[in-house]
Amino acid sequence: MSARAGIVVTGTEVLTGRVQDRNGPWLADQLLELGVELAHVTICGDRPADIDAQLRFLAAEGVDLIITSGGLGPTADDVTVATVAEFCGRDLVLDDALEERIAGILRRLIGNRAGVDFAAVMTANRKQAMVPEGAEVLDPVGTAPGVVVPGTPTVVVLPGPPRELQPMWPRALATAAVQEAIAGRTVYRQETIRMFGLPESGLAETLRIGEAGIDGFDRMEITTCLRRGELEIVTRYEPADAAIYDQLVELLRTHHGAEMFSTDGALIDDQVAELLAGRTIATAESCTAGMIAARLTDRAGSSAYVAGGVVSYSNDAKAELLGVDPALIASHGAVSEPVAEAMAAGALARFGADTAVATTGIAGPGGGSAEKPVGTVCFSVRLGDGTTMTKTLLLPGDRSDVRERSTTVAMHLLRSVLSRAATPSRGS
Amino acid sequence: MSARAGIVVTGTEVLTGRVQDRNGPWLADQLLELGVELAHVTICGDRPADIDAQLRFLAAEGVDLIITSGGLGPTADDVTVATVAEFCGRDLVLDDALEERIAGILRRLIGNRAGVDFAAVMTANRKQAMVPEGAEVLDPVGTAPGVVVPGTPTVVVLPGPPRELQPMWPRALATAAVQEAIAGRTVYRQETIRMFGLPESGLAETLRIGEAGIDGFDRMEITTCLRRGELEIVTRYEPADAAIYDQLVELLRTHHGAEMFSTDGALIDDQVAELLAGRTIATAESCTAGMIAARLTDRAGSSAYVAGGVVSYSNDAKAELLGVDPALIASHGAVSEPVAEAMAAGALARFGADTAVATTGIAGPGGGSAEKPVGTVCFSVRLGDGTTMTKTLLLPGDRSDVRERSTTVAMHLLRSVLSRAATPSRGS
Numbered sequence: 001m002s003a004r005a006g007i008v009v010t011g012t013e014v015l016t017g018r019v020q021d022r023n024g025p026w027l028a029d030q031l032l033e034l035g036v037e038l039a040h041v042t043i044c045g046d047r048p049a050d051i052d053a054q055l056r057f058l059a060a061e062g063v064d065l066i067i068t069s070g071g072l073g074p075t076a077d078d079v080t081v082a083t084v085a086e087f088c089g090r091d092l093v094l095d096d097a098l099e100e101r102i103a104g105i106l107r108r109l110i111g112n113r114a115g116v117d118f119a120a121v122m123t124a125n126r127k128q129a130m131v132p133e134g135a136e137v138l139d140p141v142g143t144a145p146g147v148v149v150p151g152t153p154t155v156v157v158l159p160g161p162p163r164e165l166q167p168m169w170p171r172a173l174a175t176a177a178v179q180e181a182i183a184g185r186t187v188y189r190q191e192t193i194r195m196f197g198l199p200e201s202g203l204a205e206t207l208r209i210g211e212a213g214i215d216g217f218d219r220m221e222i223t224t225c226l227r228r229g230e231l232e233i234v235t236r237y238e239p240a241d242a243a244i245y246d247q248l249v250e251l252l253r254t255h256h257g258a259e260m261f262s263t264d265g266a267l268i269d270d271q272v273a274e275l276l277a278g279r280t281i282a283t284a285e286s287c288t289a290g291m292i293a294a295r296l297t298d299r300a301g302s303s304a305y306v307a308g309g310v311v312s313y314s315n316d317a318k319a320e321l322l323g324v325d326p327a328l329i330a331s332h333g334a335v336s337e338p339v340a341e342a343m344a345a346g347a348l349a350r351f352g353a354d355t356a357v358a359t360t361g362i363a364g365p366g367g368g369s370a371e372k373p374v375g376t377v378c379f380s381v382r383l384g385d386g387t388t389m390t391k392t393l394l395l396p397g398d399r400s401d402v403r404e405r406s407t408t409v410a411m412h413l414l415r416s417v418l419s420r421a422a423t424p425s426r427g428s
Numbered sequence: 429m430s431a432r433a434g435i436v437v438t439g440t441e442v443l444t445g446r447v448q449d450r451n452g453p454w455l456a457d458q459l460l461e462l463g464v465e466l467a468h469v470t471i472c473g474d475r476p477a478d479i480d481a482q483l484r485f486l487a488a489e490g491v492d493l494i495i496t497s498g499g500l501g502p503t504a505d506d507v508t509v510a511t512v513a514e515f516c517g518r519d520l521v522l523d524d525a526l527e528e529r530i531a532g533i534l535r536r537l538i539g540n541r542a543g544v545d546f547a548a549v550m551t552a553n554r555k556q557a558m559v560p561e562g563a564e565v566l567d568p569v570g571t572a573p574g575v576v577v578p579g580t581p582t583v584v585v586l587p588g589p590p591r592e593l594q595p596m597w598p599r600a601l602a603t604a605a606v607q608e609a610i611a612g613r614t615v616y617r618q619e620t621i622r623m624f625g626l627p628e629s630g631l632a633e634t635l636r637i638g639e640a641g642i643d644g645f646d647r648m649e650i651t652t653c654l655r656r657g658e659l660e661i662v663t664r665y666e667p668a669d670a671a672i673y674d675q676l677v678e679l680l681r682t683h684h685g686a687e688m689f690s691t692d693g694a695l696i697d698d699q700v701a702e703l704l705a706g707r708t709i710a711t712a713e714s715c716t717a718g719m720i721a722a723r724l725t726d727r728a729g730s731s732a733y734v735a736g737g738v739v740s741y742s743n744d745a746k747a748e749l750l751g752v753d754p755a756l757i758a759s760h761g762a763v764s765e766p767v768a769e770a771m772a773a774g775a776l777a778r779f780g781a782d783t784a785v786a787t788t789g790i791a792g793p794g795g796g797s798a799e800k801p802v803g804t805v806c807f808s809v810r811l812g813d814g815t816t817m818t819k820t821l822l823l824p825g826d827r828s829d830v831r832e833r834s835t836t837v838a839m840h841l842l843r844s845v846l847s848r849a850a851t852p853s854r855g856s
Contacts, residue, residue, distance in 0.1 A: 015469060016460060017453025018653045018662065024471070025445025032444055039478055041443060041471040043452070050467055057485045199538065201552045204503040205545075211504075223440040223474070223505060225447060226589075234446065283718075283739065289725035290711075290718025293739040297717035300793050300827055308745035310738055311711065311721040317736035317779055321749065351745055365728050396537070399728055401591060 003036045003065065003185040006058035006153075010070040010080055011160055012045040022162045023069040030169060035185040039063055046071055051083045059153055065181040066153050067172075070160030072144035074125045081147065084157050085132035088149045092130045098137055098145055099129035105143050136175050141167050150177035188236045191245060193252060194262035195231040196412050200224065203231060206255045214251065216244045228408045230268070231259075261415065268411045269299065275418035276305040282351035283309030284322050284343035286334065287361035287377060291407045307351040312343065322346030335360050335372055337390045340380035344388070354384035355418065357410050361395075363402045377406045381417045389417045431464045431493065431613040434486035434581075438508055439498040439588055440473035450590045451497040458597060460664070463613040467491055474498075474505045476514075483515045487581055493609040494581050495600075498588030500572035502552040509575065512585050513560035516577045520558045526565055526573055527557035533571050564603050569595045578605035616664045619673060621680060622690040623659040624840050628652065631659060634683045642679070644672045656836045658696070659687075689843065696839045697723065703846035704733040710779035711737030712750050712771035714762065715789035715805060719835045735779040740771065750774030763788050763800055765818045768808035772816070782812035783846065785838050789823075791830045805834045809845045817845050 007027050013019040024041045031038045040058060044050035051071070058066050071080030085092045102125055107118070131137055131147050138146035141164040149155045156172045158165045172178055195203070203224060211217050221236040233252070237245050252260060261268065276296075283293045293309040296302055310321045315334055318324040324342040332338045343358035361377025368374035373394065380390040391413065395405045435455050441447040452469045459466045467489060472478035479499070486494050499508030513520045530553055538549065559565055559575050566574035569592040577583045584600045586593045600606055623631070631652060639645050649664040661680070665673050681688060689696065704724075711721045721737040724730055738749045743762055746752040752770040760766045771786035789805025796802035801822065808818040819841065823833045 013651055013653065015456065015466060016651065017456035018651055018660075020448065020453065025448065028443060028445040038443060039472065040482065043469040043471075044467065053485075053489055054468065057481075061481055199549075201502050201534075201549045204552045205548050207503070221440075224503060225439075225441040227447065232441075232446075234441070234444075282745075285718070288722070289734070290713070290721030290737060290739065293718030293741075294716070294722055294831075297739075297741060298828070303741055303795075306717070306741045308739045308741040308749065309718060310749065311718065311725075311736045313721075313725065313731055313734045313736040314779075320780075321736065321738070321778060350749060351742075352748075367731075397591060400726070403722075403726075 003182040004039050004061075004063045005031050005036050005065040005067065005182070006039055006061065006063040007041045008051065008054050008058070008066060008068040009041065009043045010046055010051055010068060011043075012077075014070070015043050015045045023158075023160070023165055026162065026166065027067055027069070027169070032188075032190070034173075034182065035187045036065065036182050037186075046077045046079055048079050048083045048086075051080060052087055055084065055087045055155070063153050064184070065156065065178065067156045067158060069158050069165055072128065072146070072157070072159045074127055074143075078127075080157055081130065081132070084147075084149060084155050085135075088132055088151055088155060090132040090134060090149065093133050094126070095129050095131050095137060098131065099126060102128055102140065102143055102145070105140060109143070136177060138168050138171050140164075146172060148172055148175045148177050150180075154178060154181040186238060189239055189242070189245075190234060190236045192262070192265040193233040193235075193249065193260060194265075194267070195233070195252075195256055195259040196229060196261055196268070196408075198231055198256055198259040200226050200231060202256070203233070206252060209255075210248055210251050214244060214247045216241060217248070220244060220248065222248075229405050230408065261412070268408070268415060269295065272296070272411050272414050272418070273299055273302070273305075275415060276355065279305055279355050279418075280307045280351070280353040281305055281355040281357070281414075282307045282347040282353035284347035284356060284358040285309060285311050286313060286318070286343070286359055287363045288359045288403055288406050288410065289313060291403060292357060292359065292410050295407055295411070307353045310347060310350070318343060318346075322350065333372070335362055335376060335378055337378050337380070337392060340378040341382070341388060341390055344380040344382035348382055348384065355414070356382045357414055358382075359406055359410055361402070361406060363399045363406075365399060375402050377402065377409070379406075379410055379413050381410075381413045383417065383421055385421075387417060387421060389413060431610040432467050432489075432491045433459050433464050433493040433495065433610070434467055434489065434491040435469045436479065436482045436486070436494060436496040437469065437471045437498060438474055438479055438496060440505070442498065443471050443473045451586075451588070451593050454590065454594065455495055455497070455597070460616075461618060462601075462610060463615045464493065464610050474507055476507050476511045479508060479511045480515055483512065483583070491581050492612070493584065493606065495584045495586060497586050497593055500556065500574070500585070500587045502555055502571075506555075508585055509558065509560070512575075512577060512583050513563075516560060516579055516583060518560040518562060518577065521561050522554070523557050523559050523565060526559065527554060530556055530568060530571055530573070533568060537571070564605065566596050566599050568592075574600060576600055576603045576605050578608075582606060582609040615667065617667055617670065617673075618662060618664045620690070620693040621661040621663075621677065621688060622693075622695075623661070623684055623687040624657065624689055624696070624836075626659055626684055626687040628654050628659065630684070631661070634680060637683075638676055638679050642672060642675045644669060645676075648672060648676065650676075657833050658836065689840070696836070696843060697727065700724070700839050700842050700846070701727055701730070701733075703843060704783065707733055707783050707846075708735045708779070708781040709733055709783040709785070709842075710735045710775040710781035712775035712784065712786040713737060713739050714741060714746070714771070714787055715791045716787045716831055716834050716838065717741060719831060720785060720787065720838050723835055723839070735781045738775060738778070746771060750778065761800070763790055763804060763806060765806050765808070765820060768806040769810070769816060769818055772808040772810040776810055776812065783842070784810045785842055786810075787834055787838055789830070789834060791827045791834075793827060803830050805830065805837070807834075807838055807841050809838075809841045811845065811849055813849075815845060815849060817841060
């Protein structure tokens with residue numbers, strides 16, 4: 001048995017991409033946790049014919065539950081409830097008690113604001129008190145009520161603003177109609193493994209080995225995704241198949257132990273933050289120009305270990321603010337390992353830090369040469385005890401890719417050096 | 429006549445919300461500009477049955493063009509091309525020349541990297557050279573080729589990574605099959621106006637005035653979107669209605685002239701870059717911690733005017749690297765206008781720049797007080813001639829919102845100061 005669901009996101013501003021839909025992903029996550037299989041997310045504008053077509057499509061696909069978001073407002077372009085009622089073959093009826101509750105909300109919101117004709121507002125909002133006959137009403141979080149229409153499939157109609165939709169979802173879930181619709185759900189576990197520096201094709205090869213050698217391999221649902229140079233491997237399986245998953249982890253560890261940096265879902269940012277506890281870090285950035293500092297300070301509490309950084313875009317800045325010897329730049333070039341090392345050493349000294357990371361590279365599109373093409377980036381990580389790791393990489397992509405990828409590489413170099421270093425004794 | 433299109437976004441990571449889809453919105457925008465009506469966007473996982481169901485749904489809805497994104501990789505879970513081939517009733521055939529081109533790309537990417545079995549990689553990637561019979565191949569941007577399958581509807585199959593999809597789209601568009609499919613499109617003009625510092629309700633009020641007073645107002649399609657504190661107003665109209673649009677622009681200028689910073693679609697980043705020509709800028713960032721420097725250097729050629737910056741997260745760094753008097757911090761606090769001004773002055777001096785911008789604020793979640801709550805940010809812009817503009821704002825939202833919004837505010841302050849300043853005489 002299983003339970004399948006579909007999500008219908010309505011709204012011209014979402015369809016045209018001017019507003020990014022946040023409800024589809026949020027509801028997808030809720031369904032995943034419940035063990036309800038999400039088959040389709042569909043997006044259309046505020047047009048009855050298109051909404052109806054999507055509802056019919058999902059019903060034909062045999063989903064047990066449809067969740068719609070958006071189109072519950074008082075204006076004429078909000079048509080979801082009426083369209084769903086027609087789709088479910090139910091009349092729209094005025095819910096007097098609901099109308100009174102909406103009036104109460106509006107009275108509190110609008111009060112005696114000058115120039116507002118309250119009767120006119122109420123006429124516009126009466127529409128929101130019209131519900132499909134026999135539907136269960138979900139009380140408004142804002143001014144728009146939601147509805148649950150029992151049936152095959154059961155349809156849950158939720159408002160568009162995420163701050164209204166999210167609190168309303170648990171109430172929808174609690175209704176008998178939704179519980180019945182998702183009765184066949186399966187409980188899954190989901191685990192995430194992360195790797196860095198492995199091409200997707202290398203992983204594909206290993207997964208084929210697993211497919212051939214691990215009994216029950218097909219019972220796991222494995223999805224892989226390459227992002228910022230990191231490979232994310234998400235596996236879903238039923239709890240009874242945990243031993244099969246363990247074999248997969250072992251297989252990946254055997255083949256890609258060096259590239260596998262996380263088996264518990266932790267991000268590189270989480271790991272670096274943890275490794276920096278009790279330390280003080282400073283950055284010296286040329287091509288990434290503040291992106292590493294911004295990323296390190298992205299999380300709350302980072303002021304405990306981030307001292308600061310220098311963006312040394314010009315050669316003068318490298319000399320002035322980081323004490324890089326201009327002769328070094330003259331002889332090796334600004335994009336070189338000796339300069340990266342001098343930048344890291346300079347950051348360490350200037351900020352009185354015990355950990356420093358430096359980048360200098362050619363992000364493009366100009367500035368490349370045969371010897372140092374666009375995408376050439378030198379990295380150096382240096383600790384207070386003199387430990388240094390320096391690397392030069394040739395990164396693919398355009399300017400923005402090179403800068404982003406460099407930031408991620410810097411995080412991984414930091415992790416690599418810090419995880420081998422002894423915990424610093426402060427005040428030494 | 430008209431031309432209708434549908435977009436099928438595939439990928440379990442997108443369906444489950446782990447990765448935010450960027451292709452749907454981007455393609456929606458492209459179609460809009462072309463005058464092709466987008467009816468539906470559908471999202472499903474990497475499952476042939478679900479992809480096929482969505483293709484059949486869109487075909488049944490009578491769209492002229494279907495664009496798919498994702499599922500073109502070498503791994504077994506990438507099934508889009510095979511599914512589209514079957515949907516279109518065409519066999520998959522190996523394109524030898526394409527296989528050789530992919531091999532060439534992989535050879536350059538992987539080279540002689542130790543431990544990589546090139547033959548195994550090529551086996552995995554042969555799949556990418558299988559194309560529907562009679563389809564037009566779109567050469568890979570990464571390693572995955574796209575295809576255009578002529579028919580009713582015509583299907584364009586594009587890769588998932590936006591940096592591969594986006595450059596490939598114009599090539600798809602140029603094919604005879606796509607041109608034929610969209611032959612019925614209506615040509616629209618689309619113009620974008622940008623405002624900063626105006627609440628959405630203020631704009632709504634003005635648009636109501638326009639609706640009542642401008643003849644033919646309803647023939648324009650106006651959508652508004654609030655993003656990063658900036659209000660974007662996009663208007664579509666047929667070329668014959670240009671005079672009506674001009675009246676709208678005049679109306680908005682009359683009511684919101686101070687807030688309107690762009691009527692030609694230019695971004696604040698474009699404007700600041702232009703104003704910085706012939707200048708040298710340095711940043712001094714506390715709460716934004718490198719985000720302003722990163723944003724200024726986002727565009728190619730920025731090394732001509734960006735000297736660098738200091739991320740002074742700790743008080744010591746403010747004193748050491750920017751020369752901020754510790755007594756100033758002690759008496760006014762690190763988040764104060766005098767400290768912001770001293771930071772800007774310090775950046776100006778240390779980098780030998782003629783333009784500087786400084787931020788110091790409380791991004792949260794901790795660190796707020798009754799007097800200086802979370803979201804309090806002080807900004808200062810200073811020019812070489814002593815011109816200074818300093819401001820304190822209370823910004824809404826969480827840590828990430830405050831940091832992002834601060835970065836945008838800094839850009840607008842720079843624009844404001846620089847657009848009133850005389851062009852600097854270098855060497856003075």
